[in-house]
Amino acid sequence: MLELVYSRRPSASPATPWAESSDRDLLLGVRGGDEAAFSELIGRKTKPLIQLCQRILGDLEEARDVVQVTFFRVWENRQKFDLKWSPNTWIYRIASNLAIDHLRSRKSREKSAEPVRLHLLQAADSRAHGDLSRMQQGEVATIFRELSAGLSEKQRMAFLLREVEGLSAQEVADILACRESTVRNHLHNARKYLRKELMRRYPEYAGSFAAPTEDDL
Amino acid sequence: MSCPDWKSLAAERDRRPEEPASWPLALTHFDSCTDCRREALAADPTLVFRRLKAGADEMTPAQERSEADAVRLAVSAMRTASRLETPSRSFSGWRRWSSAAVLALAALSARGPVPVDHPIAPIALAEPLPAAQRQAAADAPTVEGMDRPGARVYSWDDKDYSVHLIVDPNADV
Numbered sequence: 001m002l003e004l005v006y007s008r009r010p011s012a013s014p015a016t017p018w019a020e021s022s023d024r025d026l027l028l029g030v031r032g033g034d035e036a037a038f039s040e041l042i043g044r045k046t047k048p049l050i051q052l053c054q055r056i057l058g059d060l061e062e063a064r065d066v067v068q069v070t071f072f073r074v075w076e077n078r079q080k081f082d083l084k085w086s087p088n089t090w091i092y093r094i095a096s097n098l099a100i101d102h103l104r105s106r107k108s109r110e111k112s113a114e115p116v117r118l119h120l121l122q123a124a125d126s127r128a129h130g131d132l133s134r135m136q137q138g139e140v141a142t143i144f145r146e147l148s149a150g151l152s153e154k155q156r157m158a159f160l161l162r163e164v165e166g167l168s169a170q171e172v173a174d175i176l177a178c179r180e181s182t183v184r185n186h187l188h189n190a191r192k193y194l195r196k197e198l199m200r201r202y203p204e205y206a207g208s209f210a211a212p213t214e215d216d217l
Numbered sequence: 218m219s220c221p222d223w224k225s226l227a228a229e230r231d232r233r234p235e236e237p238a239s240w241p242l243a244l245t246h247f248d249s250c251t252d253c254r255r256e257a258l259a260a261d262p263t264l265v266f267r268r269l270k271a272g273a274d275e276m277t278p279a280q281e282r283s284e285a286d287a288v289r290l291a292v293s294a295m296r297t298a299s300r301l302e303t304p305s306r307s308f309s310g311w312r313r314w315s316s317a318a319v320l321a322l323a324a325l326s327a328r329g330p331v332p333v334d335h336p337i338a339p340i341a342l343a344e345p346l347p348a349a350q351r352q353a354a355a356d357a358p359t360v361e362g363m364d365r366p367g368a369r370v371y372s373w374d375d376k377d378y379s380v381h382l383i384v385d386p387n388a389d390v
Contacts, residue, residue: 039289046285047276055269064284068291075296140268164269166244184234192231194263 023087031078042071048165049095055160056099058145066102070095089174092161096175100153147197151190154178158186159194220253221246227260349374 018026018040026044029037049070053063073094081090148156154176161172162183169187173180221243229237237243247257247264258264276284371382 042288042292043282043285046288047281050284051276064287068288068295071288071292072295072299075292076299140265144266144269159266160269163263164266166270181234184236188234191261191263194266195261198262198265 024083027078027081027087027090028083030074031081033078038071038075041074045071045091049091052092052160052165053095053099055141055144055164056096056156057102058141062102062106063099066095066098069098073098085174086171088167089171092167092171093175093177096157096161100157103153143198143202147194147201150197151193152186155186155190155193158183159190162187163191220250220256223253223257223260227257230261 018029018034018037021029021037021040023041023044026037026041030041046067049067050060050063053066053070054060057063057066070091074091077094148159151159157176158172161167161175162169167175169180169183173183176183176186221239223243226237226240226243230240243257244267247254248267369384371384373380
């Protein structure tokens with residue numbers, strides 16, 4: 001008697017066994033101790049994490065250090081990954097906490113002042129040499145670094161994760177371990193402070209966009 | 218999509234912490250439309266920080282691969298260091314020395330405590346013991362695995378006692 005047997009033609013294998021897996025499946029593989037899944041995870045998340053940490057810390061080298069430790073922590077704590085979290089939330093949370101610890105340890109407000117001045121001088125120099133587009137991008141990063149030193153850690157994180165990274169308020173709340181309403185308050189206060197300080201410290205820069213309102217002054 | 222009314226959107230956003238429902242769409246529009254960018258920045262100068270994201274995307278695929286490879290190497294080194302650190306942590310510092318002391322006391326108690334009035338001389342393990350010491354060692358506790366690198370045996374003998382002090386940083390008691 002003939003029996004129906006399901007068979008599937010083997011498809012061309014991808015570059016790595018995890019290359020086409022979702023982030024969630026990847027983290028489940030990592031949780032099971034799969035080295036290839038971990039390698040693929042590093043390949044996928046290194047760039048966004050370095051960018052996030054660089055914005056938080058204002059320094060590429062420090063961002064690299066934090067990202068390395070982040071992945072080490074991911075591996076060491078892989079059993080703790082819970083399916084109720086989105087993969088990004090879990091990894092971003094580890095990275096954010098490490099970056100905040102890093103900020104605290106180096107007392108960035110005092111130490112960052114001098115590099116900011118130097119960078120602005122370099123920016124002005126590049127403007128003189130006509131490299132306007134590059135200068136503007138670097139200058140925005142420098143200005144953010146300087147102004148955000150006046151924000152609390154949670155305000156800075158909320159602003160970066162929501163406004164720059166584009167995560168949802170709920171995701172930001174999960175990362176910062178607080179309520180969504182708290183995130184909205186952090187964001188509201190961060191925007192208000194940044195707007196006010198932008199007008200006050202860089203009137204020539206912000207002035208080209210907007211005149212300060214009474215509320216800003 | 219037509220350009221949003223940035224002035225009213227920004228004013229609404231400033232009034233209360235909750236974002237206007239159309240704000241996420243407006244942001245998407247802001248990232249792609251150059252016609253209303255100036256108006257948007259005039260309404261909310263903090264939108265300039267959206268450029269932080271644009272600037273970060275400059276990393277090329279080759280740079281991205283290189284960064285990932287560097288992270289893989291660093292994490293691998295950290296994991297190796299962590300593995301090596303774990304066993305030594307379980308037998309470090311005071312535990313190692315207290316173990317050595319216990320061994321010494323055990324050897325002493327076999328013959329009873331006797332005051333020591335001469336310095337302790339280290340004896341290389343590979344050197345053959347003199348006949349008298351070999352006789353004394355025959356009665357002393359035997360220790361296995363002393364051919365390990367880094368291990369040293371300090372011993373001194375007298376007619377009434379014999380002490381062997383074993384120091385092995387790699388010993389696991």
